[in-house]
Amino acid sequence: MAKMITRRRAILIMAAAAGLPLLSRVAYGKVEDAPLMWNGIALGAPATLILNMEDRDRAxxxxxxVVAEIVRLERIFSLYRMDSVLCGLNKEGAMAAPPPELVEVLEMCQYVWQKSDRLFDPTVQPLWTLYANHFAKSDPDPAGPNSEDIRTALSSVGFENIKFNRTRVVFTRRPMALTLNGIAQGYITDKIVELLRAEGITSSLVDMGEVRAIGNQSDGQPWRVGLSAVASRGKSETVLKIMDKSVSTSSASGFQFDETSGFGHILNPLSGQARSGYARLTVVGERASVADAFSTAFSLMEPDKVRTTVASERNLSVDLVSLNGDRLRFGPDVW
Structure with a gap:
């Protein structure tokens, strides 16, 4: 059987209003002086929210x-909830009056799809299903699905076969299916940041698999985000210092279809292959949704193409490690 390694990790949101620390360096004298903390489940992962505001009722x-917004958005984008909007669209192939959030994400997908020469394509779900079913067999061919099955799956892939506007979404070819896992996590991160900012939060780190910072830490220092290949889970190979930026990392080792770690979740919508060219690829940008999508696309590009695409985008940077350990950085100096 396949060994599934999830890329989902614990969610952490730390936030503070102006003039207040995120966490005290010394013990609080009274409980009412401490930041308010919530522990639970969000997006299918353990979640912790730490919020420091003078008005504890408001906090x-x-x-x-925040929790309600995460749940609401999950009900739109989740592939694991059969009652989600996305699952309904995949089942029916059409939808009238789609949620505005779904249309907004599809517009972002279309932009990155075009900028990446179709390497970012959320219609790869048939390929994902093919690989998942293949390696779920009791004795799967370690070489992966055969070429004919890959060609069949690819015939259902192509973002150009989705027509959408504010009033409807239609798949013009069937069977088709969407996965928004390459952008929705970043989009939800952005929405939570918008919510926090609207409530006067001036210092926050939102880590929902994709990271986005509001301002600096409460002591004035930039946020520090450690980078490493997902599978290593050890000491960070490097640390980024960020302020008002988002960080998204893609690594094939974050989810493997097979025991030998040869087939990862980053699927090429043109060739049908399930192999990334990098041990780790990190994108730094303003919005987590955009960084999330480009981190997937760049994982399928040659370094020169990554460089030229980054150069054409405003406020986008890349830090990557090749399979042989070479490290490259493109874009503004945010390190």
Whole structure:
């Protein structure tokens, strides 16, 4: 059987209003002086929210709003909830009056699809299903699905076969299916940041698999985000210092279809192959959704193409490690 390694990790949101620390360096004298903390489940992962505001009732209400917003958006984008909007669209192949959030994400997908020469394509779900079913067999061919099955799956792939606007979404070819896992996590991160900012939060780190910072830390220092290949889970190979930026990392080792780690979740919509060219690829940008999508696309590009695409985008940077350990950086100096 296949050994599935999830890329999902614990969610952490730390936030503070102006003039207040995220966490005290010394013990709080009274419980009411401490930041408010919530522990639970969000996006299918353990979640911790730490919020420091002078008005604890307001802080508690804001935590409830954050949790409710995550749940609401999950009900739109999740592939694991059969009652989600996305699962309904995949089943029916069409939808009238789609949620505006779904249309907004599809517009972002279309932009990155075009900028990446079709390497970012959320219609790769048939390929994902092919690889998952192949390696779920009791004795799968270690070489992966055969070429004919890959060609069949590819015949259902192509973002150009989705027509959408504010009033409808239609698949013009069937069977087709969407996965928004390459952008929705970043999009939800962005929405939570918008919510926090609207409530006067000036210092925050939102880590929902994709990371986005509001301002600096409360002591004025930039946020520090460690980078390493997902599978290593050890000491960070490098640390980024960021302020008002998002960080998204893609690594084939984050999810493997097979025991030998030869086939990862980063699927090429043109060739049908399931192999990334990098041990780790990290994108730094303003919005987590955009960084999330480009981190997938860049994982399938040659370094020169990554460089030229980054140069054409405003406020986008890349830090990558090749399979043989070479490290390259493109874009503005944000390190």
């Amino acid at each position: 508690g209400a804001l935590i409830n709003r």
